[in-house]
Amino acid sequence: MGDDHDRFSELYAACYPDVLRFAARRTDADQARDVAAETFLIAWRRFADVPGEAERLPWLYGVARNVPANQLRGERRRERLGAQIRSARRETPAPDHAGGVAASLDVRAALDRLSDRDREVLQLVAWEGLDVAAAAMVVGCSPRTLAVRLHRARKRLEKALADEGPGIRPQSFEMRGAQS
Structure with missing residues (x-):
């Protein structure tokens, strides 16, 4: 066990630090720490499944990518249970006052208009610095499929940026590890 x-x-x-940055780009700072902690808890539980050094970070990104979805499913189950309990007591639920913060940068606004799938592919390559093969591993597809998704996502981002304002180009979203 010591080994x-x-x-x-x-x-x-x-x-x-990389997993925390990955999570922080997708959620707020407090939740990012929770996502990172849960990711490493899962990694400890499934330590035999953690790949070698070259593939371990994309594997951890894949786990971290699924943690919020698992948490959201749990929250939805708790909300449904709470609604059933309130309904049984004949109480009315309190309104949800949580609100989001609007993005202030043109690039962020353009990214927000993209689909989750496009945004994720762009972020894996540009923000996480993954090449096409590693990003494909995270999302669970072939490198060729990811390269096509990335190309299409970049085109949609360029269009969204053109709608935001002229002269803005997604320089940081250039494809790594494949020809564009």
Whole structure:
């Protein structure tokens, strides 16, 4: 067990900052820490499934990508249960006052208008610095399929940016590891 503990400690030290940044780009800072913690909890539970050094970060990104969805499913189950309890008591639910913060940058606004699928592919390549093969591993498709998705997402982003204002180009969303 000591050897696994040492290897896990090394994995955590090497990858935690990247996983935290990955999560922070998709949610707020508090939730990002929770996502990163849950990701490493899952990695510890499934330590035998964690791939070698070259593929471990994309694997962790894939886990981190699924954590919010799992949390959302849990929240929805709790909300349904709460609604059933309130209904049984004949109470009316309190209104939800949570609101989002509007994006202030043109690029962020353009990204927000893209589909989740387009946004994710662009973020994996531009923000996480993954090449096409590693990004394909995260989303669970072939590198060729990801390259096509990335190309199409870049075109849609260019159009969205043109709608935001002239002269803005998505320089940071250039494809890595494949020809565009």
